[in-house]
Amino acid sequence: MESHPRLTLGGLLDEPLMDGARIVSDGTDTQAPVTWALPLTEVMNRYDDLSATVVYARPESLSAKTAGMSSLAARGASAIIVDGSLPDAVTRDLIPADLVVVELSFPIGFGALNRLLAERTLTQEVHVMRYATHVHQSLAGLLHRGAGMSMLLREVAALSHSPAVVLDPRGEVVAHHGIDKPLLEAVVVPLRDRLSEHGDVRGAQEASTLGVVTPEGERSCTIAPIRLGKHFEGWVMILHGCDRPGVHDLAQHEVVVSQATAIIGSEILRQRSVEEAEERARGDFVQALIHGSFGSEYKMRARAEYNDIDLDATFAVFATRTSAVRADATEPHADRRLLRLARYAASVLPHRDVRSYVTVLGDVLVVVRTVRADTATEIEAEVRRYAEAMANDLTVRGHSSSAVAFGAAAAGAARIRESYREARVALDIADRMHMSGAIAYRELRSFGVLEQIAESERSRQFTADVIGPVRGTELHAILLAYLEQGGNVNAAARELNMHRNTLLSKLNRLSRACNCDVREPENQFTLWLALRLDLLDRLGTSLAREMSYR
Template structure:
């Protein structure tokens, strides 16, 4: 079953009602489609568009207004049917070029002509509806049986007898069928550029439109129909034809197939997307369990790893960064969280290699990338991990991530059982780097003094030292920030005052207050070291507690 061809002017003249009709002028336009007829007197009293509408005129009416033919042509009328001989006052030379004029051998009246066109138009619509139903049922049956995108495109191609392509909302090819292999890349690239230039469809209508492409000297006639599901634009279904220019019948068939395929192809896109998102969430949950060590047994870990096709015996590196806009208590949490998910997916695709796999997840405001390492020697492993960390920092910054937030990583994990320790080191390095306002890629091993102190930071003696030295000067207070700035500037009052944008005398006053509060003269080098040690131990204890709370909460 195929769509019935639309009635053209030439087809109208072949009807038995038009027997004896003679083409007076405009024979080149005989293939123009016609769908309706209006009487000359009514047309001249209004200013409607007359595209595909023939004008019925009695000879005496036309003789009274011979100059009106130019107006009819300007309004799009394809033809004027004179119900009788052409008026003597109207010469053929006076007929505007491009307007078809037909004179009848004997009068037929407007009613029979109008009825003929209405019957043909209804017949055309019925044929189109039947063919559209046939196409829809064929594709819907495949969708119901779970055929998948490749088989759906193959059916679209078979119904249209032409190559077919499906694009997503970003105009990236999702699937194609029967596109010649030797020219597929060039054709799809040219088609993608043409669709991008056309832009998304916002009017809520899914009518097919035509695109003409010239690729390497070959002309491609493309029928593109937008995929609109509700008010959302999801992509395009495109049917292509190369070589000889297709006829109106072929283009009509392509339009019907493309328009009917959009709902089915769009539904399959949503199904595949939901499956991918579900798999991504499940994989993200597994990665969270890896970095937190949240498996009840090694058997459970290996069973779930097999489902996600993750080699637990590989060598891994853990990279993390933070986005404050997606923190749980942030008013911009939904926006920040979705943005961080997009950044995570982007980070997974950085520095691709066939032997490397990247697994990502988001923990609150922290982006985590667990990446396999392909190198073997220690120096090569160190270089490979550092290169990815730098690329991650640079590329995420280029995509809008805060450049002040570093990308931290710990020691490589030999086997999945060590991922938890590597993640903990990366979390500690991220906290220290943020406190020290470091940028770019930061390795835990580069913070050697902190690594030694971390081993004692959570002991009772360490916490007692912090309490005895810092006293009431708690993390997050003004005096605490002033104290850290002073220590970080090596006890230089002027430098610390500049960092804090504070007057020197005010800085001296604040330091005196700190000295009285802790009972130590902060200006003495020995006391500065003691306070520095207490501040570092406090930071490491705070970071360790934050990681433990995260593990317990998850």
């Protein structure tokens, strides 16, 4: 947005130094902004923009360069000020229609004109700086005393004598003061559309004045983006009355919102740090619940009361990984992004009687959610409905390959540990099998049966005998792909991006390594069983290590 002109051509002509000056051209726009004065001899040798600039010309210089007036008009000069009477050689038909030419009643010299503009500009700048300092001190004092968002916005409204609103990056209202709800909705809805349609407004660094069309007519507002470093956090807006304010009021509003963005941005950071600290404390408690790591029931109930968690409720545990988690888990601030993603997941299918608690364990997002249903069938349906909604929400956010796994519902907090274990086993199996969407532990029945024997010594000896020679080698990946494609050589070759003859050669090597023909159905079942037992054994070892961590 262009700043409001602090000095116009009309204001310049009202100065005592310009007494007796008159406009001698057809162009009479005295509202053009004036910031600089440059001599004609200098600007004619350059081709830069002349916006908010008056060109000083001595009569004899203008007579010699009448052809250059069209160039001055095209470059946006506010006016030509002739230091004396307009020369006879410069007639009205030679002056461009949109160029203002002013002749002075007596010569004043370029130095006096330039000094006048400098003094006026500096005076206005000092006035703006003093007002900005006053606004900043008022808001910073409230922030220092911990007044909160509502008091800060109340002060913004008092300084501007107008309603004030804070919007988040999506255009949703965070706080407001001095405006009733019907008018707020009537203004915010079209404003949100305007902000989403005009990327230049969101990318602006300074305050701007926008017009929005409401059912009650057109309204205008002054709005400025809240930027904290490289991050965009929303807007601060001052809503004008039905009548558009004057130039001075608009300039004041721009100063107020510009100063308010820094202070309100600091308050947003403070609130976020408090929320994140509370979230971490609650997340630590949720981790203790799913790991069953409380020293006594008294400690568990004391912390549950502090975190407002009903330990006797029915809970469901959901676990997921996303493509963003896998890619960004080692990057700075990755934990914040994961926690934010988990918070989004917890907000799916909101209900006033349902509470959701989130935590992040490494690269796994965990949601512990209370269940309203009473019967087993209704509980299962409610849990699956949420898992499907959570998977769909992740897909909308760009994580289409995510699986949301869940175990059996836990009747009471003491059984959350087992429900989490089932969800984690189901999640790791789903990742290995390239499954997505809602995945229930009970649906993986074959794995559930094998899990009971996977960690026995006899099972480990069996897997070592069958697939031990190829474990950790290229042949192991080929065996997995071959069995996943049901023994179809062509499909496995496509999956591995390998020529069919090359795959046949490697299958022969695989048969020799495993000491059995991998193309025989009976041997394929044996290999499939060994791979599943090996997978479950590794999952069980990993989970046991995690669950025993304190």
